Amino acid sequence: MLADSSVITRADVDALIVTAAAQVLEKMFFTGIETSGNEGDIKMDSPVQVELHFDGPLSGALRLQIDEQVARSLGSSLTCLEPDEFSRDCCVQLAGELANMICGCLLSHLEPEANLALTPPVETPEPTGAKTGIRRWFCLPEGELIIHFLLEPICDSSPPARVSS
Amino acid sequence: MGLRVLIVDDSPLMRTVVRRVMLLSGVEIDLCSEASNGLEALEWLHNHPVDLVLTDINMPQMSGADLLREMKRTGLLARIRTLVISTDSTDHRIHDMIELGAHGYVTKPFHPEALRQELDRVLGNEYAG
Numbered sequence: 001m002l003a004d005s006s007v008i009t010r011a012d013v014d015a016l017i018v019t020a021a022a023q024v025l026e027k028m029f030f031t032g033i034e035t036s037g038n039e040g041d042i043k044m045d046s047p048v049q050v051e052l053h054f055d056g057p058l059s060g061a062l063r064l065q066i067d068e069q070v071a072r073s074l075g076s077s078l079t080c081l082e083p084d085e086f087s088r089d090c091c092v093q094l095a096g097e098l099a100n101m102i103c104g105c106l107l108s109h110l111e112p113e114a115n116l117a118l119t120p121p122v123e124t125p126e127p128t129g130a131k132t133g134i135r136r137w138f139c140l141p142e143g144e145l146i147i148h149f150l151l152e153p154i155c156d157s158s159p160p161a162r163v164s165s
Numbered sequence: 166m167g168l169r170v171l172i173v174d175d176s177p178l179m180r181t182v183v184r185r186v187m188l189l190s191g192v193e194i195d196l197c198s199e200a201s202n203g204l205e206a207l208e209w210l211h212n213h214p215v216d217l218v219l220t221d222i223n224m225p226q227m228s229g230a231d232l233l234r235e236m237k238r239t240g241l242l243a244r245i246r247t248l249v250i251s252t253d254s255t256d257h258r259i260h261d262m263i264e265l266g267a268h269g270y271v272t273k274p275f276h277p278e279a280l281r282q283e284l285d286r287v288l289g290n291e292y293a294g
Contacts, residue, residue: 024274027274027275028273028274028275075178078178079178079181079185080185081181093178094178096176097176097179101274104254105254105274108254112255114255115255118252120175
C-alpha cells in the first residue's frame with residue numbers, strides 16, 4: 001500500500017505491478033518471478049494478448065501478453081489437465097484470469113476502498129509498441145509474461161505531483 | 166450423504182479450478198454442477214437440490230449479487246449455503262455481499278487452503294472431510 005495514497009508516482013505503480021504479479025502467481029499458480037524489467041524486447045513464438053479496462057476513481061487499462069506454451073504450462077498445473085488438453089481457447093481464458101487477478105490486486109493496493117468497475121478481459125491483437133503507460137516483463141520458470149499498465153493520469157517520478165486529493 | 170454443489174462463474178477455467186479445489190478439499194461431495202451466470206444458476210437451483218453455491222460476482226446476464234437477491238426472494242437462501250469468490254477485495258463489496266445473504270467470501274487470488282478454511286467455516290462440521 002502507498003505511504004501517501006494521494007500521490008501516485010510512476011515508480012510507485014511499477015513497484016505495485018511487481019507486487020501484484022508476484023502475489024497472484026504465487027497464490028494461484030504456485031510459481032514465482034525469477035527476474036523482471038522494463039526495458040528490452042521479449043519475443044514470443046505464439047503470443048496471447050488480453051486487455052481489460054477499469055473505471056472509477058482510477059481509470060485505465062491493463063494488457064497482458066503471454067506465450068501460448070507458458071499459458072499452457074501454468075494452466076495445466078492449475079487445472080490438472082494435460083498440456084495437450086489445454087487448447088488455445090483455454091490459454092486465452094487463462095491469460096484473461098491472470099490479467100483480471102493482477103489488475104484487481106494492483107488496484108486494491110492503489111485504492112483499497114475504491115469502487116472500481118473492471119471490464120471482462122478480451123483477446124486483442126498484438127501490441128503496436130505504444131510508448132505510454134508502464135511496461136514490465138517477467139521471467140518465470142515456465143517462460144515470459146509482459147504486463148502493460150496504463151493509469152490516467154500518472155506522474156513521472158520527479159517531481160511527484162498530486163493525482164487525487 | 167455428501168454435498169451437492171453448484172459452481173457459478175462465467176469463466177470455464179475458473180469453474181474447473183474451483184471444482185478441483187473442492188474435490189481436493191476433503192469435503193464429501195455427491196454432485197458438483199456448473200453454471201456460467203446467475204440466470205443459469207437459478208434455473209438449476211429451481212429444478213435440482215443443492216446444498217452449496219460458490220459464485221463469482223461479475224457475470225453476464227445475471228451477476229452474483231442479483232443471484233443472491235433472487236435466491237433470497239424465492240426462499241432458496243434459507244436452505245442453501247453460499248460462498249462468493251471474487252477479485253474484489255474491498256470491504257464495502259464484501260459487506261454488500263454478506264448483507265445480501267452470502268455466508269462466506271473468498272478473494273481471488275486464493276490459496277486452496279484459504280478456500281478450504283472458508284468452506285469449513287460456512288459448512289460447519291456437517292460435511293467436514
